[in-house]
Amino acid sequence: MSGGNREFQLGGVNHLALVCSDMQQTVEFYSGVLGMPLIKTIELPRGMGQHFFFDCGNGDCLAFFWFPNAPEGVPGISAPAAKPGEGEIVSAVGSMNHVAFSVPPERFDEYYAKLRGKGVEVSPVLNHDDSPAGVTTELHDGVFVRSFYFTDPDGALLEFACWLREFGPADVAHQPRRAADRTAPASV
Structure with missing residues (x-):
């Protein structure tokens, strides 16, 4: 990048x-x-x-x-409760939300099928773009990363992702939010 x-x-x-x-x-x-x-x-x-x-x-x-x-992990606190596209992905401040492994774009579909063939439950493929929804089912020039998600035996959320384009100055366009912008309670 x-x-x-x-x-x-x-x-x-x-x-x-x-x-x-x-x-x-x-x-x-x-x-x-x-x-x-x-x-x-x-x-x-x-x-x-x-x-x-x-x-x-x-x-x-x-x-x-x-x-x-x-101690045991608590879904929705120490890790997301579901895979992206399948349910709630929020986890607590300081938690590890997910680990994304970089894979080659030309092998992405092969790896999806290979994990499914090994019995791993995988999410649908998400094509991340700059649309209001942030993802699309269509692969188009605006898609910057393709990914799918799965979990390890302890429920840690994992992702295989492949970048599809280089980023430039226009890709940094949002003001960072502050703690005061949060709507969740400070502690659980």
């Missing part, structure tokens, strides 16, 4: 760390179903749990903690 950081030389995301309920099930899903190599495992000191790292491409990693005393 365009732009560039004039403050820090960042090379992308080193890793994003999530929390799982069952590390074996997580390994089976991320390595077995999604094909991400498991590249590092750590047994945390004092019985605190485990920390495993998966290669998700381009030198980036997706990591998971397993804590024996972690």
Whole structure:
């Protein structure tokens, strides 16, 4: 994409760390179903749990903690309650809403079919555009990213997405909202 950081030389995301309920099930899903190599495992000191790292491409990693005393997630608070296009996607401030993996546009439809073939429940394909609805069923020149969503065994929302065009100055056209603009209560 365009732009560039004039403050820090960042090379992308080193890793994003999530929390799982069952590390074996997580390994089976991320390595077995999604094909991400498991590249590092750590047994945390004092019985605190485990920390495993998966290669998700381009030198980036997706990591998971397993804590024996972690509380259960709460859909609609710690994660979205549904996939985009299928229900409520709001999650709490400070939560991880979803992880989007970049896939090549020319393999997008193939990957959709492949995940379905592996028994993964996927959302309909969403073609994101600048229309009032933000998505369309039609693929047209205004679509900037195509995506579909699915969940891991713990309900973490995942996305396969492919950019279809470069961004320019016209793509940054909205004023950022403030905390005072929120309508939700500050705490739950």
